[in-house]
Structures are given as structure tokens and as C-alpha cells.
Amino acid sequence: MATLEIECPTCGELLELSAEERREFEVGDLLVCSSCETEMEITVNGPGDEFELALVDYSQFVQCPSCGEDFEVSQDMLDSAPVIESVDGVSVSVVECPHCLARIELELEETGA
Numbered sequence: 700m701a702t703l704e705i706e707c708p709t710c711g712e713l714l715e716l717s718a719e720e721r722r723e724f725e726v727g728d729l730l731v732c733s734s735c736e737t738e739m740e741i742t743v744n745g746p747g748d749e750f751e752l753a754l755v756d757y758s759q760f761v762q763c764p765s766c767g768e769d770f771e772v773s774q775d776m777l778d779s780a781p782v783i784e785s786v787d788g789v790s791v792s793v794v795e796c797p798h799c800l801a802r803i804e805l806e807l808e809e810t811g812a
């Protein structure tokens with residue numbers, strides 16, 4: 700039975716997917732690296748070698764405009780952050796810098812139209 704080998708984009712671990720496993724996956728499903736637990740979203744799942752993944756990157760690094768320190772904003776933080784409308788009508792999430800506790804407005808990335 701054909702086994703597909705996927706290289707984890709984060710740690711380089713080879714992940715093996717059997718044809719059976721692939722059949723259960725749908726585009727949009729998440730695959731988790733067994734080695735580093737990176738989450739990848741399946742973007743293409745066709746016949747043969749037609750299989751593609753995109754890294755799911757929940758976290759982003761933000762530089763605090765107040766103290767200049769970088770800090771990580773995870774999806775969890777964004778989910779629980781209050782969303783306000785800034786002066787120019789853009790929706791922003793308000794997160795707190797862990798270093799100086801300044802409140803920072805993060806512009807939300809629009810998906811779709």
C-alpha cells in the first residue's frame with residue numbers, strides 16, 4: 700500500500716501517512732507532527748502525490764511600541780482579547796505587553812472579502 704512521506708516543515712521529521720489515513724483526511728483537517736507537535740493544515744489531498752500542507756501558525760511576535768520588547772501573541776491570547784474599533788474603523792484586538800503591561804492594539808487580519 701502506498702505510503703506518503705511528509706517532511707515536517709518545522710523539525711524535519713518524516714511523517715508517514717498510509718493511503719488509508721489519507722482517505723480519512725479532508726482539506727482543512729489538521730495534521731500534528733508526532734515529534735514537535737507543529738500543527739499543519741491539509742490544503743490539498745488528491746490522488747497520488749497530490750498532497751500539500753500549510754503550516755498553521757497561531758502565534759505571532761509583536762514588538763511592544765512602549766518598551767520595545769518582543770513578545771508572543773498566541774491564538775488563545777487573541778481569542779480572549781477584547782476587540783475594539785480603532786479610529787479609522789479597523790477592528791483591533793487589545794493585548795497586554797507582558798513586560799511593561801502597555802495595552803497594544805493589534806490589527807486583525809481579514810480573511811475573505
Ligand SMILES: [Zn+2]
Nearest residue numbers: 707710732735
Ligand atoms: Zn515536527
Ligand SMILES: [Zn+2]
Nearest residue numbers: 763766796799
Ligand atoms: Zn512593553
